[in-house]
Amino acid sequence: MMQAARGGRYLVRHLKVRQVSPLLKYAPWNTSLCQDAFVESPSVSAWQPTSSSRQFGAVLGLEHLNSNSQRGFMSAQEKVDPFSLVADELQVVANRLRSMVTAESTQVPVLAMAAEYFFKLGVEGKRFRPMVLLLMSTSLMTSPSHGLQDLIFDDLRLRQQRIAEITEMIHVASLLHDDVLDHADTRRGISSLNHVMGNKLAVLAGDFLLARASVALASLRNTEVVELLSQVLEHLVTGEIMQLSVEDKDMSNMDYYMQKTFYKTASLMANSCKAIAVLAGQPEDVALLAFNYGRHLGLAYQLVDDALDYTGTTKTLGKPALSDLGQGIVTAPVLFALKEFPEMSKLIQRKFKTVTDINQAVEMVKESRGIAQTHALAAEHARKAVDAIANLPPNPSLHVQQCRRALIDIAHQVITRSK
Amino acid sequence: MVTAEVPVLAMAAEYFFKLGVEGKRFRPMVLLLMSTSLMTSPSHGLQDLIFDDLRLRQQRIAEITEMIHVASLLHDDVLDHADTRRGISSLNHVMGNKLAVLAGDFLLARASVALASLRNTEVVELLSQVLEHLVTGEIMQLSVEDKDMSNMDYYMQKTFYKTASLMANSCKAIAVLAGQPEDVALLAFNYGRHLGLAYQLVDDALDYTGTTKTLGKPALSDLGQGIVTAPVLFALKEFPEMSKLIQRKFKTVTDINQAVEMVKESRGIAQTHALAAEHARKAVDAIANLPPNPSLHVQQCRRALIDIAHQVITRSK
Numbered sequence: 001m002m003q004a005a006r007g008g009r010y011l012v013r014h015l016k017v018r019q020v021s022p023l024l025k026y027a028p029w030n031t032s033l034c035q036d037a038f039v040e041s042p043s044v045s046a047w048q049p050t051s052s053s054r055q056f057g058a059v060l061g062l063e064h065l066n067s068n069s070q071r072g073f074m075s076a077q078e079k080v081d082p083f084s085l086v087a088d089e090l091q092v093v094a095n096r097l098r099s100m101v102t103a104e105s106t107q108v109p110v111l112a113m114a115a116e117y118f119f120k121l122g123v124e125g126k127r128f129r130p131m132v133l134l135l136m137s138t139s140l141m142t143s144p145s146h147g148l149q150d151l152i153f154d155d156l157r158l159r160q161q162r163i164a165e166i167t168e169m170i171h172v173a174s175l176l177h178d179d180v181l182d183h184a185d186t187r188r189g190i191s192s193l194n195h196v197m198g199n200k201l202a203v204l205a206g207d208f209l210l211a212r213a214s215v216a217l218a219s220l221r222n223t224e225v226v227e228l229l230s231q232v233l234e235h236l237v238t239g240e241i242m243q244l245s246v247e248d249k250d251m252s253n254m255d256y257y258m259q260k261t262f263y264k265t266a267s268l269m270a271n272s273c274k275a276i277a278v279l280a281g282q283p284e285d286v287a288l289l290a291f292n293y294g295r296h297l298g299l300a301y302q303l304v305d306d307a308l309d310y311t312g313t314t315k316t317l318g319k320p321a322l323s324d325l326g327q328g329i330v331t332a333p334v335l336f337a338l339k340e341f342p343e344m345s346k347l348i349q350r351k352f353k354t355v356t357d358i359n360q361a362v363e364m365v366k367e368s369r370g371i372a373q374t375h376a377l378a379a380e381h382a383r384k385a386v387d388a389i390a391n392l393p394p395n396p397s398l399h400v401q402q403c404r405r406a407l408i409d410i411a412h413q414v415i416t417r418s419k
Numbered sequence: 420m421v422t423a424e425v426p427v428l429a430m431a432a433e434y435f436f437k438l439g440v441e442g443k444r445f446r447p448m449v450l451l452l453m454s455t456s457l458m459t460s461p462s463h464g465l466q467d468l469i470f471d472d473l474r475l476r477q478q479r480i481a482e483i484t485e486m487i488h489v490a491s492l493l494h495d496d497v498l499d500h501a502d503t504r505r506g507i508s509s510l511n512h513v514m515g516n517k518l519a520v521l522a523g524d525f526l527l528a529r530a531s532v533a534l535a536s537l538r539n540t541e542v543v544e545l546l547s548q549v550l551e552h553l554v555t556g557e558i559m560q561l562s563v564e565d566k567d568m569s570n571m572d573y574y575m576q577k578t579f580y581k582t583a584s585l586m587a588n589s590c591k592a593i594a595v596l597a598g599q600p601e602d603v604a605l606l607a608f609n610y611g612r613h614l615g616l617a618y619q620l621v622d623d624a625l626d627y628t629g630t631t632k633t634l635g636k637p638a639l640s641d642l643g644q645g646i647v648t649a650p651v652l653f654a655l656k657e658f659p660e661m662s663k664l665i666q667r668k669f670k671t672v673t674d675i676n677q678a679v680e681m682v683k684e685s686r687g688i689a690q691t692h693a694l695a696a697e698h699a700r701k702a703v704d705a706i707a708n709l710p711p712n713p714s715l716h717v718q719q720c721r722r723a724l725i726d727i728a729h730q731v732i733t734r735s736k
Contacts, residue, residue, distance in 0.1 A: 177520050177521075177524060180497065180516050180517050180520045199497050199516050200497050200561070201561075203494050203497045203520050203523075204494075204554060204557055204558060204561070206520075207494060207550075207553075207554045207557075208551075208554045208558070210527065210550065211547070211550035211551040211553070211554050212551065214531065214547035214550050214551070215544070215547045215548060215550075215551055217543075217547070218540065218543040218544040218547040219544070221540040222540075223535065223538040223539075223540065223543075226534075226535040226540075226543055227532070227535040227536070230528070230531035230532045230534070230535040231532060233524075233527065233528035233531050233532075234525075234528040234529065234531070234532055236524075236528070237521060237524045237525045237528050240521060240524075241521060241525070244517070244518075244521070
């Protein structure tokens with residue numbers, strides 16, 4: 001099974017990452033893994049449900065494009081924007097989220113402001129999580145669905161949309177709570193909701209969303225799904241606690257960091273993807289693939305975020321935000337740089353207290369291979385996400401294949417974006 | 420369940436246990452008594468602390484209820500920068516807002532996981548609704564509009580959400596787990612509801628008449644926070660001038676003193692106690708209407724629930 005899986009896995013399109021390719025050869029890991037990955041990809045439709053030799057052959061790439069055109073399927077060159085595949089449906093989900101929050105706010109005006117904040121966040125992220133979950137829903141279809149394009153949804157689809165709504169509510173609730181400031185906490189800058197409304201309302205708005213999510217979750221009447229998403233709540237708190245109360249011995253520990261990152265960022269994506277699979281009635285092994293897609297996607301996303309904090313330019317500043325350093329938070333680039341610059345250790349212990357500390361840390365990160373290594377690790381996780389999709393049970397439907405392709409494209413976008 | 424691997428939570432846990440001891444774990448006590456009261460088959464060895472599966476699940480409801488209750492207290496305690504009238508909340512003062520929020524979230528998350536582990540969708544629905552009610556009640560209190568400030572129905576609705584819903588729905592959950600039919604589950608719900616409302620009304624009255632250990636006089640904490648409760652709403656009917664004090668949220672010390680005077684001169688306190696007694700009576704009725712059960716132990720526990728309803732309205736804090 002493993003052999004067939006390896007043979008059938010998708011190979012990703014060549015990545016055009018400025019910093020990764022020239023520096024990859026210095027990466028401490030097995031760079032052949034990275035290089036093998038970057039070849040032209042066959043079209044999704046090369047995935048024939050018949051012989052395993054065909055699947056194995058898909059690894060080789062181009063020669064299968066001909067057989068694809070025989071079937072009249074999409075060619076690899078015709079790339080579909082993942083968002084467009086589910087744009088209409090996302091609008092339906094967004095409207096439901098909006099109406100859920102604004103319905104209350106007409107009775108309770110004070111919630112209107114919280115609702116506004118909620119929507120702004122969603123627009124900025126183009127509702128990333130719901131998009132992934134809807135694409136996953138189609139990708140895991142076990143029977144052909146009718147009228148998905150006409151926005152006529154069957155019961156299963158509605159329930160899966162509900163997962164997307166619940167996931168978004170949990171995400172925003174955690175942001176609202178994370179924004180609560182302590183009296184002494186001035187380094188963090190101004191959080192818009194918090195600044196306008198005060199801590200109490202931020203807490204309340206977050207609790208409101210969590211309560212709504214809990215009720216919506218209960219209404220699905222599926223105990224396994226309730227367990228999965230309850231666990232996410234616990235992970236979010238655990239991750240935040242790990243970040244707040246990191247002990248000295250853990251501060252420089254990459255495993256600790258990755259575990260915390262899973263809890264804070266990837267668990268939501270992983271468990272909601274798994275919930276989609278569970279609702280679809282997929283067996284445990286397929287649910288695990290969905291889980292792994294979400295997990296690796298989330299981790300890749302966060303690692304790129306970490307790197308961009310050092311290299312990306314903000315609209316207002318025209319230079320990197322360095323917000324992690326500013327908050328005394330240690331991320332992957334710093335942990336990698338530490339291996340080359342042991343003196344980073346004391347800066348970490350001091351949580352980059354002074355401006356000098358911050359500047360020194362930035363210097364060390366830039367002189368080290370920290371950024372490149374972070375991108376490489378992100379690419380590794382993106383690859384594993386792609387693998388998970390590649391190993392899904394074959395499905396002849398064009399639409400299903402398009403959506404699976406979109407999930408793969410998203411994994412690429414996550415690691416090639418420049419914010 | 421609360422003791423954490425993470426040192427910082429130890430302080431939050433301490434706060435959690437203090438609260439429990441102070442309240443003599445009122446809610447869990449009621450829920451365990453309700454569990455026995457609703458037994459459909461004789462249980463063996465309950466005295467030897469050997470619990471069957473149903474009992475363990477009902478105990479879990481008690482634990483979940485307590486976690487939700489403390490989480491709501493922790494979140495209610497979060498202070499705004501401008502909010503100095505409220506006084507110092509112990510956890511918040513010691514640890515800061517962020518940790519109070521986190522500790523509350525931790526308890527809510529643990530409660531959610533425990534709830535899910537019961538694998539009963541109706542029970543999950545009941546207690547999820549409690550979460551929504553707690554938030555709604557708090558919002559009703561924070562954002563009360565002028566027209567609702569003097570409205571007794573609004574106040575009772577808010578009180579149900581903030582105080583009684585937890586008791587009502589957890590009692591109902593006990594019944595659901597026990598496999599009781601809908602009408603019996605409703606009786607359990609009503610016991611919890613009326614008990615919770617009675618408790619809060621007496622609390623309201625005692626804020627004006629009870630004496631605190633340290634002060635030797637009433638705390639008047641509701642007035643101090645600008646919160647309108649039953650005695651004020653009753654006094655308003657006899658003293659229309661109370662209305663402007665309400666609108667101002669008893670802003671000045673003079674306002675507070677005037678309000679206290681009006682309350683004491685009116686029948687407000689007595690009427691509050693009377694309303695509490697009415698709810699206590701309804702709670703007792705609910706127990707009285709439970710299906711008969713020959714077991715002595717069951718009858719003892721039902722009697723205990725009735726006695727609790729009495730204690731709630733006769734206590735002097």
